[in-house]
Amino acid sequence: MPSRVTAPPPAVAPPAGAPPRTMSLADVAALAGVSPGTVSRALSRPQMLSAETRERVLEAAARLGYVANGAARALAMRRTFTVGAVVPRFGSSSFPTLIQSLEATLGEAGYTLLLAAPDHARADEPVLLRRLIERGVDAVALLGTEHAPAVFSLLAAHRLPCVMMWGEPAQADSVGFDETAAAALAVEHLAGLGHRHLAFIGGRTSDNERARRRFAGVLAAVARHGLHLAEAARIETDYGQREGYDAMQQLLQRRLPVSAVICGNDYLAMGALSALDRAGVAVPARMSVASFNDNDFAPFLHPPLTTVRIPIRAIGEAAARLLLARLRGEPVPPLQPLAVELVVRESTAAAQGL
Structure with a gap:
């Protein structure tokens, strides 16, 4: 005859007015029809048990409202x-x-x-x-x-x-990951489209190592390709949509001969795109915009954002x-830089005459 699994009996409610009692490992074991050791393994090392046994224990624990004593566990394991x-x-x-x-x-x-x-x-x-x-x-x-x-x-x-x-x-x-390599992807893309004069909106390099390394990578790639990034075409600010909007407005007011702007992250780029739209500057016909991170919203901006995908x-x-x-206590192999890649969308195009 095929084996049958007997369902555990229903939990017995305490008498009315009785003080609540903390459920123990033994209570769960009794209700599930297994040993306390099996309950312990089901809760701490479930891969050691069959799916059927594990589910019986978890169901019994849920019905009893059992919660493991974390303090006792930490004391016993010193963890x-x-x-x-x-x-x-x-x-x-x-x-x-x-x-x-x-x-x-x-x-x-x-x-x-x-x-x-x-x-x-x-x-x-x-x-x-x-x-x-x-x-x-x-x-x-x-x-x-x-x-x-x-x-x-x-x-x-x-x-x-x-x-x-x-x-x-x-x-x-x-x-x-290699910030220099990430920056190179954005700059090389714009250089390949014929852009020679760039602007940059990024984070504050004085107190942010990620902003500092990213900007250093941009500068290195700009020099390598013989491009121009004037001091007046660089703005440092906090990361955010409003900050990107304000920074882009400042750049437009300076009337610089730039055909592309690189933003330190997609939030800044989102604000920059909004400022360009408000000023009637067509993207990418008159200004290309590239960025970093490839946040979830990047494909849904207007236009969809060209950005370097960071392995967040x-x-x-x-x-x-x-x-x-x-x-x-396991050995850790030497760590390698995680991969980055350029995602080309509709916010960048070939440079037009200024």
Whole structure:
């Protein structure tokens, strides 16, 4: 006769007026008809069990409202299964995508992400990191490679694995891409279309290493191709649509002989396109616009935006895998720069006579 699975009996409600009782691992085991060890494996290492057993345990846990005692688990294993991340300026940027991919990859391994995301101007990394360490994080993810000495001292003192996201890929435990190569793609594309005089709207290089490396890459590519990027044709600002709009208006008011503008990210480009539209400057007939990141909205701008696709999700996933390997004591192969690519759309075209 074929085997049959007997459904677990319904949970018994406590008598009216009785104080609530915290459900235990043994309660879940009894309801599911398995041993407490099986329940533990179903919740912490589900791949060790058959789908049928795992589902029975999870159903019993759900019916009882069982929640594992995280504090007891952390005490027994000397690990909290949490990772801390410090990512200043989490608003209008690509960082939400980065953090989402980091959290999703860590979550698949049973880890929870604790995020500190202060405004960039008020970010005090040593203080934020100390708070995460006080909460017992097992590892830390930071943005970029430039940090206060106190940050590295804290990490070393507590022997915490750390990954630096969106940083120089040549540095140890840094996951990123070659900003020089990314900038070269945009500049080479415009040079191939016959543009000789360019403008640039980017982030503030004084306090943003990503903006600084991106602009340095643009300058290097401009020099290599014999193009022109005048000081008056360069504007540094905060990242955002409004900032891109205002910066583009300033460039138009200066009446510079430029036929193409490169924006430091797609948010700035979005604002720049709006300013050009309002001023009656046709894109790309009179002005080409190129950018970086390839955010989800880039194909739906007017016109669709030519931009360098940055591996934002891949950075978060690779950073999570690196931390997991460190936590498991596994070897980490040398990190290679992640791939970038130019996505040509309708915001760039051949240069016309000025």
